[in-house]
Amino acid sequence: MGSRLRSAVIARSGVALGAAGLVVFGLTVPAATAADNVLRADQAVTRACYSSLLPRNARGADQREITSTVDGLIQARLAPQSGAEGDWDLAVFDKATGGVVAGSSAFRSRELAESFVKKGQQLVVQACRYAGSARTVTLGVDFLALTKQGTPTGTAAPAAERAEMVRVETPERKDKQHLLGLGLDVTEKADATGVDVVLANDADRKTLRDSGLKFNTVDPDLSRTSRDNAAKDVAYAQKTPASALPSGRTTYRHLYEYEYELKELARKNPNLVRAFTAAEPTIEGRDVVGIEIATDVNNLADGKAIDFVMGVHHAREWPAGEHAIEWAYELVNGYRADPSIRSLVGKTRNIIVPIVNPDGFSISREAEPKGDFSRFDYEMKRKTCEPADSPPQFRTGVCMANPGGAQRGTDPNRNYAGFWGGNGAGLNWNSETFRGSQPFSEPETRNIRDIVSKRQVTNLITLHTFSGLVLRPPGVADVRPPLDEPTFKALGDKLASRNGYTSEPSWGLYDTTGTTEDWSYWATGGYGFTFEIGTVAFHPPYQDGVVAEYTGVAPALGAGKGGNRQAFLDMLANTADPAAHSTLIGSAPRGYQLKLHKTFQTPTSPVLQPDGTTKPPIYVTDTLDSTFAPTGGRFAWSVNPSTRPYVAGRYGRDPQGPHQAGVDLVNPPGVPAENTSYPSNPVAESMPFTVKGLPEVDNGRVDVSVQWASSNDDWDLFIFNSAGQLVGQSASGGTNSERATLFDPPPGNYTAVMVDFDQADPAHPDDWAGRVDFASPLPTTYGPKEAYTLTCSDRIGRTVGMTDVFVDRGQTIDVGEVCSTRGNKQPHRLVN
Incomplete structure (x- = not known):
């Protein structure tokens, strides 16, 4: 977006529940219930804390009544006490109506429930002990004042401006680069001749006109479209008891619903589903959560190939999370009722993280449906909540109420190390594609890096909206296709034949750097794709963007072809196919541990600077460590190729004659x-x-x-x-x-x-x-072969075997008796 920034002061009303009652900036108000901020429940009760306001003294819950001091935000937090973690959930209700105001249902007791409230509104904060031994948690509540327009108190509300969607003609790569440098809100809907762009106001329109690029209007009033879509969602939910989705869902989920449904899938299917919390919390303190689905699911080192599906890097792209969680239901339901799905689940492991960016998503989902793409249109927030890269005057305040508005933060899908720093990412803090201060500067991207680096993720799909595309590396045309291009393309084409999307390299959309699969694929060799779901909006009507696109019915591009459901199944079948990855076989005693290790450095792109200059590439160190637990005797371990695609070479063809004279x-x-x-x-x-x-x-x-x-x-x-x-x-x-x-x-x-x-x-x-x-x-060019270091440790952790392993895609290598000295000296045998 353009330069629409002005300084602001956020009026903050700090609230703490202490022994003296409710304290608001030193003013003591009698507490409505118990006088401390420690909540207690003597037993755990399995329930959705947000589903209803419970009676006083209900089993497994505790409550506090408070009154909002502002027109603005409430932030209610839970934190564990003195080492006892457990799993507590949190919800805030309107006392008069019993309607839920905010909620949080993550897998531990670190909860943040945040949403809008009115001054004088009577609220009930309800904490529910879902599981675990922790009988107590600590509650904290803050109120933050906002104007009705969503700007912080003390800031003049900007006049309403019309946002529109236009299609900009970009027939050459230089035109796309020119467009990307304008600081406008560029969507993922693009092709060889044009890109859809959001113009939030008259300043954006002037910027585009002054650029000389040609454009035409696609949607003249995005605010009206956003309100119409919200109304369509209400009507659809009212008339539809259950959709054709695996879960039967009829409306977009809130973050707390995602969290609760994931852990309920794990609770109800303990041998098939495992819930996990990612390594790092977000800037706002939220946990990033996911599930893993496999037979004998808790044996993480069983050596099966891994399919990883994730959604909502970009906060406003709600269908991405919906498709990911419906895939989880698909696998669980299918394991019980569909022999073909049961077979695929038995051969693979499935990791699903529906919401990579929970801070941004919660803000977007809870905001009013404005759709005007103004600075304080939080519904259309795209990025994370990182404040540190903003100018000092815009670093104050929480993410949902700050002087930088929705523009503050980093685009997580430009923050991975793959070719970071080059074309196709924003250089300024308020750019919608801002790349961040350095590769992996964001906890959200470090979480995905941690999973991919520690597991043999052979297949990966990252979900986005919107443009009806199945994208594969590379993100920059000058990188040239990888050696895997023929099989990579064939797999992308197969997936696209199911959802009706266009299969192409990512640079065919426009140059992008720092994207998920441009790091994961080039560093590990695991196939990676981006799905750009649908063709009409970031979060279109649920019936179209989720139900139709997932199941493959009209008006989806995949109508009659299987939709994204069948595309996901085809990707899982590829995961299960030994020809699509590599396999190690050999012998090892039960109770021992095998480990594959590789450490390397990869340069980023030469790093573009805001002043137009370029600095040398940054060398990023990656460490890949994965483990396997033998069951005794012969084993088979599905892995990625030992040579990472970045150094393996580039695909091409030898000239069969001279080129034609000009x-x-x-x-x-x-x-x-x-x-x-x-x-x-x-x-x-x-x-x-x-x-x-x-x-x-x-x-x-x-x-x-x-x-x-x-x-x-x-x-x-x-x-x-x-x-x-x-x-x-x-x-x-x-x-x-x-x-x-x-x-x-x-x-x-x-x-x-x-x-x-x-x-x-x-x-x-x-x-x-x-x-x-x-x-x-x-x-075609070919690079050097790389090896994994394979080690074997005995039951007390001593290294008893070590060898280098070279293995290509589709190969099965017999590493012999890797845990014995004799086995270490025997040459590895290529089985196929």
């Missing part, structure tokens, strides 16, 4: 009339050219380029094949040149079309000159 485009006499509505107005100049083929020439790339004298004039270039299909274009504006590039073009007759879009001085037209140049394909 030719000049023949400019017809005269200059055509100005035409701002091509192709509906066909007035233009057409120049044929021929792309030859084997055995005469082998063209890996064709560049059609044109130039003219002044950037005040504007010509547009379009390329058509012999069937009249548009195969390339360049129409950037504000330059004195255009260039369209075709990769591996089929031989045949082509036509270059030049459109006179604008002449500064029609009486003295600025004519063009052009050329077609050809280049050979780049051959």
Whole structure:
């Protein structure tokens, strides 16, 4: 977004429950219930704490009554006491209506329930002991004053402005880079010729107009669309007792519902589902939670291949979390009722983290449906809650009420180490794609790194919205495809055949750096994809964006093809296929432990700076450590290839002949009339050219380029094949040149079309000159082989065996008796 920032002072009303009663900035008010902030329950009761306001003295719960001192936010927190963790949940209710105001249901007793309240509103804070031995927890409550518009108290509310969605024409990579540098809110809905962009206000509209990029309006009033979608969700839920989803859900979940449902899946299926808390809490102190699904689920070191599905890196992309949790229900339900799913679950392990960014998601989900994309439109918050990278005047206040508004924070899907620092990420703190201060600066990305680095994650899907895409590495075209490209592409195409999306490399959308799979794949070799769910909005009506897209019914692109449900199943089948990863076999005693280890450094991109300069790459150290617990005798361990794709090489093809000689485009006499509505107005100049083929020439790339004298004039270039299909274009504006590039073009007759879009001085037209140049394909390159270090430890932790292991994708290597000295000296045998 543009520069819409102004300083603000947040009026904070600190609240603590102490022995003297309710204290608000030193003013003592009689407490309505017990006089301390320690809540007690003598027994655990399995219930959803947020589902209802319980009677006083209900088993397994404790309550405090308070009155809101502000129009603004309530923050209620639980913390464990003196080493006894347990699992307590928290909810805040309106006393008069009994309606839930806020909730938190994470897997421990570290809870944050946050939402909006009115001054004088009577509230009941309810804590529920769900499980564990901890009989007590500590409660803290804060109130934070806000204006009705969502700005902190003391800040003038900005005048309401109209937000719209436009499609910006970006026929060349340079156009996309130009667009990404404008600081606008660029969506993931894009293709080779354009990108959908949110314009939040008149300042954004001026920025885009001044850029010279061409655009047209897709949705003239996003605020109205957001309100309409919210109304559609209410109507759908009222008329639909249960949807076709595995859970039967009919509405978008709140964070506390995700948390509760995940741990209920684990409680009800103790041998199949394990709930876990990620290594680090968020900036706001929330736990990031997930589940693991497998037979004998608590044996984490059983050696099965792992499929990892995650959602909601970006807070406003609610369907991403819904699809992830429905996949969990799919596996649990299918294990009981579907033999094919039962078989796949038996062969794999499944890790599911529906909400990677719980701070941002909770804020987005609890905010009013404004949809105007203004600075304080928290519903459309995208990023994390990291304040440290903001200017000092914007670092104060909590994430849901701060002078930087929804703009503060880091884009977690630009914060991974893969090519971090290059094109396709924001350099300034208020950019919607801000990359963060350094790779893995955010606890949210470090949590995913921790899981992937400690487990053999052979398959990974990260879910986003919206553009109907199945994206694979690389995120930057100049990186070149990996050696896995043929099989990687085939798998992406198969997944896309189910959900109806377009399968392409991530750079086909636009250049992105610091993304999840561009780190996980290049560092570990595990296949990784991004799904961009749907085509219409960040969180469209639930019936469309979740039910239809998951199950594969109209209006989803995957209607009749299986939808994302079948795409997930195909990915799981690939996880179970030994040909898609690597396998170690051998012999080891029961009770011993095998460990695979690798440490390496990988450079980021040269690091772009806000002033346009570039600093040297940063070298990021990664350590991959995974373990296997033998059951005695022969074993099989599913792993990723030992050579990481970053050093393995790049895919290409050897030239089968010379490339074609370049030719000049023949400019017809005269200059055509100005035409701002091509192709509906066909007035233009057409120049044929021929792309030859084997055995005469082998063209890996064709560049059609044109130039003219002044950037005040504007010509547009379009390329058509012999069937009249548009195969390339360049129409950037504000330059004195255009260039369209075709990769591996089929031989045949082509036509270059030049459109006179604008002449500064029609009486003295600025004519063009052009050329077609050809280049050979780049051959495949191969890098060095890398090894894992495989060690064996006995029952008391002594290392009794060590060897290097080289294994490629699809290979099975027999490492022999790795836990004996004799086995360490025997050569490994390739089984297949």
